[in-house]
Amino acid sequence: EFNFLKEYKPDKSQATCMAxxxxxxxxxxxxxxxxxxxxxxxxxxxxxxxxxxxxLITTTMKPTREKEEVAAAEATLVYHGVKHKISYMAQQCTTDVLKILFASSPIAKSLSCATTKASVIATDVLAPYFTHVVLEEIKNAFYYSLSYDASNKGNLKAYPFCIQYLSDTGVKKVLIDFIDDSSESAIDIYRNARLILDKYELNLHGLTTIGADNTNVNMGDHHSVFSLFRDEKPNLIKGSCYNHILHNGVKHGHKLLTIDVEKNLLSIYAHFSRSAKRIAELKSYYEFYEEDYVVILKHIKLRWLTLHTSIERLLQVFAPVKDYFLSLDDGCPRELTEFFSCEEGHRVLSFLQNILSIIQNSNLKLQRRYLAGVSLHQIITELKLKLQQRLDSSFFGTNCRLKLSRLEPSTADKLKLSFARFTERVIEYIDEYYLLKKKDKNGKIIEPKYTTPSEIYEAISPFGLSTINDITWNHVTKCIELFQIKNLDEDDLFNEFCEVQMIFKSIQDKNISIYDQIQSYIGKKSNSNISTTTPTTISSNKEFDEEQESHDDDDDDLKENTAIKEIRPDQLWAMLLSIKPTSSPNLHKLVCFLFSIPCSNAFVESVFSAMKHLYDDK
Structure with missing residues (x-):
């Protein structure tokens, strides 16, 4: 009747007349x-x-098949560029190359995808579509977590906001919005976060966790972003970043060592970073030791993964680098003269190489794109156990032990004591956040006001296993009571839980392994759904990327081919919930709640690396 009317979204009390x-x-x-x-x-x-x-518009604007194919090709090129973090400026060059390579193709001839058009396709076509797909998946999961980070990008303060939820193919972590705001106060960040939730119509009741860096503005007990959200939702979980906790634990332990290794690493790198002449002189020392020249890797204090790799590289070339600096006499920086002259320097580096390799492995596990809070308890407890075993046995690495044996007993004992204090401090720092064992000014442990993270992550840890045989009904009820999940019918939930256990036993009895069954299920789902997850590799500094990228890729491929096939718990549960003959709304809500809890802020921080070519002052 009123074909000239349409909805006016900014104000529901008004209508728009298109005529x-x-x-x-x-x-x-x-x-x-x-x-x-x-x-x-x-x-x-x-x-x-x-x-x-x-x-006239509807009759003259009908696209031809060729135009549709050209548009699809251009959208695919832009999607490929965004997925692999390629700058928009490279799109025109790629288009020109394709026109030459496929000169006989009418589609290639018609391609036109320069910087402006590529950015418009990404922001006005692809982004709205994938955002819609993500929002539909979040609505199906109902429960989700919100994580954010802040970083200065040129003259702007940028905030990416990301969502974690369980989809029908496993855990997904997606960028939902990216904003600029010069304000850094808790109330301003909270206001921006609430606006984003309202903008995308995300139900606050479905929010399980707020994830961010462990700063007072973000996670403090009073007037922080988390506390402001908790005022609205009392049962909200604090999603502290355990990558930062491990990193900061090493920083605090480093202060107890006899040598400031970080300072010396920075001085060594700075000495060579801008001088071709010094590099040429250093190469002559490599030739004397008959070693191939390799660059000194830069360590950045804010990066999680650079200290261990920088130490490994320095130990690899320690002899020529040491001789180079000691030959400089007055031209050598004072701290480096002391570092290379004393007997302790090499021993401290050997100790750190050994102990940091353990922490590094845990840090890398926490950065996996599919990891959820259900896996955190196992990672943290295993790390603490390994550190405690080394502390109890006074084991600081074989190379370190051999080098310590060549020192005077008093000097060796002094170093061993500092190594033990380092290990103790790392464990204590982890416990301050995981067990909330924080001390007051008098050294007494402060009683926690809320449920400790260890209680939360230990309760949900059975769901992070590669089997559900070890999950009991007591585990389920403990989660329900701990998180006070509403609108669950426990009678129906028990029946659904028992049915899923029977299904798991039946698929165990098949001739096909559970891993292969899961991969078959994921493959079918992936063919019908378009992946919306952004790559999550954490980029380090430029030198580290250039030196390690090819080696890391080779190592990862080798590990995947030789390692035991690992069953991902999120994919296991996604498959079990999908193949049930009857619907499981209660079990689905419970599992989605648990897998929405993050264990790290690594994905959010990776957004800045992914956008380094796409986002600038312009």
Missing amino acids: CNSQFSVYHGGKNDAVQHSKSKQHKKNMLTFSIDRQ
């Missing part, structure tokens, strides 16, 4: 208001051409 290109109120009269508007002289005049214009 007049204006809005009018329908709040009081409703249909009568629309009738009155249709009787106005201006509207009648506009309607004379409105129908004709619409008919």
Whole structure:
């Protein structure tokens, strides 16, 4: 009846007349208001051409098949560029190459995808579509977590906001919005986060966790972003970043060593970073030791993974680098002269190489893109156990032990004591956040006001295993009571839980391994769904990337081919919930709640690396 009307989204009390290109109120009269508007002289005049214009548009704008194929090809090129973090400026070059390579193709000839068009396709076509896909998946999961980070990008303060949830193919972590805001106060960050939730119509009742760096602004007990959200939702979980906790634990332990290794690493790198002449002189020392030249890797204090790799590289070339600096005499920086002259330097490096390799492995596990909070307890407890075993046995690495044996007993004992204090401090720092064993000024442990993270992550840890045989009904009820999950029918939930256990036993008895069954299921789902997950590799500094990228890729491929096939718990549960003959709404809600809890802020921080070519001052 009113084909000229459409909804006016900014104000539901008004309607838009497409013929007049204006809005009018329908709040009081409703249909009568629309009738009155249709009787106005201006509207009648506009309607004379409105129908004709619409008919012309619909008949003349029908795309041909070739145009559709060209548009699809251009969208695919842009999607490929964004997925692999390729700058928009490279799109025109890629398009020109394709035109030459496929000169006989009419589609290639018609491609036109330079910087401006590529950015428009990404922001106005692909982004809205994938955002819609993500929002639909979040609605199906109901429960989700919100994580964010902040970083200065040129003259801007950028905030990526990311969502973690369980989809029908496993855990997904996606970028939902990216904003600029110069304000850094808790109330401003909270306001921006609430606006994003409202913008995408995400139900606050479905929010399980707030994830961010472990700063007072983000995670403090008073007037922080987390506390402001907790005022609205009392059962909200604090999603501290355990990558940062491990990194900061090493920093605090480093202060107890006899040598400031970080300072010396930075001085060594700075000495060679801008001098080709010094590099040429250093190469002569490599030749003397008959070693191939390799660069000194830069250590950045804010990066999680650079200290261990920098130490490994320095130990690899320690002899030529040491001789180079000691030959400089007065030209050598004072701290480096002391570092290379003393007997302790090499021993401290050997100790750190050994102990950091353990922490590094745990840090890398926490950065896996599919990891959820259900796996955190196992990672943290295993790390603490390994550190405690080394502490109890006074084992600091074989190379370190051999080098210590060549020192005076008093010097060796002094170093061993510092190594033990380092290990103790790392364990204590982890416990401050995981067990909330924080001390007051008098050294007494402060009683925690809320449930400790260890209680939360230990309770949900059975769901992070590669089997469900070890999960009991007591584990389920403990999670329900701990998180106070509402709208669950426990009677139905028990029946659903028992049915899933029987299904798991039946698929165990098949001739096909569970791993292969899961991969078959994921493959079928992936073919029907378009992946919306952004790559999550944490980029380090430029030198580290250039030196390690090819080696890391080779190592990863080798590990995947030679390692035991690992069953991902998120994919296991996604498959079990999908193949049930009857629906499991209660079990589905419980599992989605547990897998929405993050264990790290690594994915959010990776957004800056992914956008380093796409986002600048312009």
